[in-house]
Amino acid sequence: MMESNHVLDAKGLACPMPIVKTKKTMKDLEPGEVLEIQATDKGSTADLQAWAKSTGHEYLGTETEGDTLRHFLRKAGAIEAEGVVIPEISLDEFKEKVDKNENLTVLDVREIEEYEEGHIEGAIHIPLGEVEQRAGELDKEDVIYVICHSGRRSELAAQTIAKKGFKQLFNVVPGMRDWTGKTI
Known part of the structure; x- marks a missing residue:
C-alpha cells in the first residue's frame, strides 16, 4: 500500500472533474509530496497518467479497492513543466x-x-x-x-x-x- 501526504476525494466525478480537482490540489502541495486521488471514473487512470506526463509530475501507480481507484502522483520540482497551448x-x-x-x-x-x-x-x-x-x-x-x-x-x-x-x-x-x- 502506497503512502501519501494528501488525499483528494474525486469519487463519483466524471471526466474532466478528477483532473480539474487534481490540478487545483497539486498547486497547494510542496515539490516531492505525494497526492492520492480516489476516483470511480474508469477513464481516470489514463487521464491522470497523461496529465502527469504533460505537466512533469510523476505518476506512481494505481491501486484498486472495490470500485475505487486510488491513484498516486508525486509533485514535480519547483518548476512545473507547462503544457503546449493548443488552439x-x-x-x-x-x-x-x-x-x-x-x-x-x-x-x-x-x-x-x-x-x-x-x-x-x-x-x-x-x-x-x-x-x-x-x-x-x-x-x-x-x-x-x-x-x-x-x-x-x-x-x-x-x-x-x-x-x-x-x-x-x-x-x-x-x-x-x-x-x-x-x-x-
Missing part, C-alpha cells in the same frame, strides 16, 4: 466542417467503451493512454481535430502529440458530450 475550435464550428463533408482528420481519444457507444464516422480512435505510443499512426502534415467527451482529455492528447512535432492541432470543445451530429 480550440467550438463544437458548432467543427460540426459545420463535418456537415460539409470536408476531408477531416478526427482523432477520438475516449476509452473504447465511450467510442463504441457512438463516434463520428471516419474518426481515428486512439485512447488517451495510448496516444504517445501510437502517434506514428497519424500524419504530421494533417490538420487534426482532437475530440473526447468534454475537451479535457483531447487537450492532453493534443499537447502530447504536439511535443512529437505535430503542428496543426485543434481541440474540439466541449466534445462528444454535446455532439448533436450523426454518429455511427
Whole structure:
C-alpha cells in the first residue's frame, strides 16, 4: 500500500472533474509530496497518467479497492513543466466542417467503451493512454481535430502529440458530450 501526504476525494466525478480537482490540489502541495486521488471514473487512470506526463509530475501507480481507484502522483520540482497551448475550435464550428463533408482528420481519444457507444464516422480512435505510443499512426502534415467527451482529455492528447512535432492541432470543445451530429 502506497503512502501519501494528501488525499483528494474525486469519487463519483466524471471526466474532466478528477483532473480539474487534481490540478487545483497539486498547486497547494510542496515539490516531492505525494497526492492520492480516489476516483470511480474508469477513464481516470489514463487521464491522470497523461496529465502527469504533460505537466512533469510523476505518476506512481494505481491501486484498486472495490470500485475505487486510488491513484498516486508525486509533485514535480519547483518548476512545473507547462503544457503546449493548443488552439480550440467550438463544437458548432467543427460540426459545420463535418456537415460539409470536408476531408477531416478526427482523432477520438475516449476509452473504447465511450467510442463504441457512438463516434463520428471516419474518426481515428486512439485512447488517451495510448496516444504517445501510437502517434506514428497519424500524419504530421494533417490538420487534426482532437475530440473526447468534454475537451479535457483531447487537450492532453493534443499537447502530447504536439511535443512529437505535430503542428496543426485543434481541440474540439466541449466534445462528444454535446455532439448533436450523426454518429455511427
